[in-house]
Amino acid sequence: MARIGIIGSNGRMGRAIALALANAGEDLAGGVGRDGNVAALAAEADVLIDFSSPAALEANLDAAVAAGVPIVIGTTGLEERHHWLIDEASAAIPVLQTGNTSLGVTLLAHLVREAASRLGDDWDIEIVETHHRMKVDAPSGTALLLGEAGAKARGVTLADVADRGRDGITGKRESGHIGFAALRGGSVAGDHTVHFLGDDERIALSHMAENRSIFAKGAVKAAQWLLGKDAGRYTMPQVLGL
Numbered sequence: 001m002a003r004i005g006i007i008g009s010n011g012r013m014g015r016a017i018a019l020a021l022a023n024a025g026e027d028l029a030g031g032v033g034r035d036g037n038v039a040a041l042a043a044e045a046d047v048l049i050d051f052s053s054p055a056a057l058e059a060n061l062d063a064a065v066a067a068g069v070p071i072v073i074g075t076t077g078l079e080e081r082h083h084w085l086i087d088e089a090s091a092a093i094p095v096l097q098t099g100n101t102s103l104g105v106t107l108l109a110h111l112v113r114e115a116a117s118r119l120g121d122d123w124d125i126e127i128v129e130t131h132h133r134m135k136v137d138a139p140s141g142t143a144l145l146l147g148e149a150g151a152k153a154r155g156v157t158l159a160d161v162a163d164r165g166r167d168g169i170t171g172k173r174e175s176g177h178i179g180f181a182a183l184r185g186g187s188v189a190g191d192h193t194v195h196f197l198g199d200d201e202r203i204a205l206s207h208m209a210e211n212r213s214i215f216a217k218g219a220v221k222a223a224q225w226l227l228g229k230d231a232g233r234y235t236m237p238q239v240l241g242l
Ligand SMILES: NC(=O)C1=CN([C@@H]2O[C@H](COP(=O)(O)OP(=O)(O)OC[C@H]3O[C@@H](n4cnc5c(N)ncnc54)[C@H](OP(=O)(O)O)[C@@H]3O)[C@@H](O)[C@H]2O)C=CC1
Pocket: 007, 008, 009, 010, 011, 012, 013, 014, 032, 033, 034, 035, 051, 052, 053, 055, 056, 073, 074, 075, 076, 077, 098, 099, 100, 101, 102, 141, 215
């Protein structure tokens, strides 16, 4: 039984993770919100799970490194500089960062990669996501993760081909680009569809989250899996053996 500390414990995901920990028979080392002492939590925990805010990431990584504990990062809205910080921390401790901890999305990313590698550039990729009205970042971390899967399969860098929101006279769609569209409203836990649009035919690969328990269960599995690992940056397919 591991002592697991939750960063963002009062949030929607923090509460779902506390429930998943109890269901898995794991021990809650404690939790912190915006005003909490993350260094004190890290000192008490065997592993940390962070579903909070990009603004908190640097302090959370510093606390994990100082205490020498692994950390799972589910926070989305991360920018390039956050990924550098994660790379830096993963030289000292085990770190797993992902935009989606669910089994279904982890498999979907694999299917997207497979489809994108088999279909030529003449198949346009467009990613549509829908989330609850409280979500603050777009495109979702999952949409970006799925976009990365498509870009990787095509041997390109996502940042070079991403169309993140169209408005006005946009001109024709550029071949090889990957488009993103975000819908916000209601209580939707998270829906994602990757469209492959060809001439005269289309393929759509979708995942629908019915509630947050799937993300929470995946986060707990990832935390359990990270315990005892060497320093490094790990991924959900490694955790789930996919
Ligand atoms: N990877 C995945 O599978 C998933 C990722 N997410 C991501 O997880 C994150 C949290 O989502 P959700 O729970 O819905 O959001 P909430 O807004 O419900 O919760 C966020 C929590 O983070 C805390 N927080 C905010 N800012 C800071 C800060 N600067 N320092 C420390 N703590 C802070 C808040 O504390 P306080 O209560 O004090 O305000 C709150 O407890 C989002 O980025 C979301 O996109 C969500 C679902 C799945």
